[in-house]
Amino acid sequence: MSVLDAASSALPITIADVEAAAARLSGMAVRTPLLSTPALDARTGARVFVKAECLQRTGSFKFRGAYNRIAMIPEDVRARGVVACSSGNHAQGVAEAARLFAVPATIVMPNDAPAIKRARTERSGATVVPYDRVTEDRLAIATDIAERTGATFIHPYDDPGVMAGQGTIGLEIADDLARMGVIADRVIVPVSGGGLIAGVSIALSDRMPGIIAQPAEPEAFDDLTRSLQAGSRVANAQKSGSIADALLADMPGENTFLIHRQLLSPGYAVPDPALLRAMGFVMNEFKLVGEPGGVIGIAALLEGMLAAKGETVVVVLSGGNADPATIKAALDSAAPVA
């Protein structure tokens, strides 16, 4: 066994797990399109493809991981339901996936979460259990619910089934590029806990060996890039304060980082104003609503943070759950013609 094989065998998921997830998600997840526009190519000097995962069920990629994970639970256990902690995209993904399996979902959500996020989770039939961010521990509450009810806890990123589900995005990207006869040099992925980039890099390193995979993170929340540079997981000093509300996990996951450290290169730390400009660009040029964290890879490109000239670059647009006020601010930030 070579050194590489030995290292690979230690990873929490393999390409076979992602392929199995793709089979489970077939016909259930939206097969989102890979889009391009001459306006972005002209701005960057690169050939850029955008994976429009904001068009996924519930408006973000999170549905994939949640559905795959829930599908993997033995049927008798699954009937007892699922539980998750999230105020955002993971909550909606888990709630909707549970609805499709007709099993109960309980979402532990801070009591100061925006009403719209709670409403969107509840309309999928989930029960929301509010907690106090200051005085209560959400993980303890979720664990207690799981123990009392027999529900299965669905981690937002550090679970192999979740990672494999997100990895199906990488398989679709590879299939679409292969159909066009295109090989990508680089893929840029929004990162919080790192489940999405873990799955995508497993898929693309198999289908397009040699591709450079990099995280895009909010400025002051670039724990993954700094962890990659340090060789071990480091946390962010700052705990809040970016408009990219979906990308504020404290540090890479224990399991996800096993993949990150082997397959990723350091990436980009993008300031908030660039996220608004990118949202405006995405609305004007792609006719897509992206959320601040969702467009972060496109922002890195638009701001010239990488020398992509002459390259073929894939960017994952991971979600579109932006509120109206943020969308308006984005429209005011962007030039109407690129």
Place this chain on the structure above:
Amino acid sequence: MSVLDAASSALPITIADVEAAAARLSGMAVRTPLLSTPALDARTGARVFVKAECLQRTGSFKFRGAYNRIAMIPEDVRARGVVACSSGNHAQGVAEAARLFAVPATIVMPNDAPAIKRARTERSGATVVPYDRVTEDRLAIATDIAERTGATFIHPYDDPGVMAGQGTIGLEIADDLARMGVIADRVIVPVSGGGLIAGVSIALSDRMPGIIAQPAEPEAFDDLTRSLQAGSRVANAQKSGSIADALLADMPGENTFLIHRQLLSPGYAVPDPALLRAMGFVMNEFKLVGEPGGVIGIAALLEGMLAAKGETVVVVLSGGNADPATIKAALDSAAPVA
């Protein structure tokens, strides 16, 4: 030959023309996704599929017809270029299709067209020739250019090559539904001159015989529904005054109406405020930017204009070229959670 066959043989295009257009557009046009959301199904009691043609190159379906028509011009003639009259989506579609064929495009555009529409047309390399709406005849100017330069005039809807290109949308809808094992009861299509609905109804009446095809038009601009009721083409009394700027043609085309009168049922006249609400809904639920005319079929559904309960309905979302002020108004019109 039956009566139906005799009538069919008189139509300006057949399914074979649409299939030939699909072959020309393969790999050139975006194969746009057919999307759904439980929120729209719950609101309507129907199973609704939205063909997201705002994701097409240049932000509207117009690229398809323009590209197909230009592809049909003999190469030596095509080299002399193309000319079109439009200030909107057709202008951008023709300009971009001409750029891909590396032939010159001239667009005759009113001198009071918004600067952004002119800029978007010019960035595809087209020459914009401004004219005065009050004192000049745009068709005379375009004809003169065509005669002087040998350029081919590309009509926005009443040209068989253009209709066949738009019809490829119908083929894609039928393919996607067939893959899901779904048969649609009804398709609703935004209408101005009627090229899009002509092509789509030719395609779907072949692939899904018995489907009801209906136009959606702005209130006071429902010339097609009134023409269908009258049995011959009638014009709108009003010439301007709806926010659906892409849907204000005066009456159905001479050629398109040959198809309309055989394949369509009367449709829906939708007031402007409903268009804004639908744009907001589409942003919140589908994460798509639609323009007022683009979302008009979705507006008809959301406003309960048809008794769609229990049906499977396909709606074409034809374009997304809305300006920031209109997008903001739409966000203010829509409830954040459906």
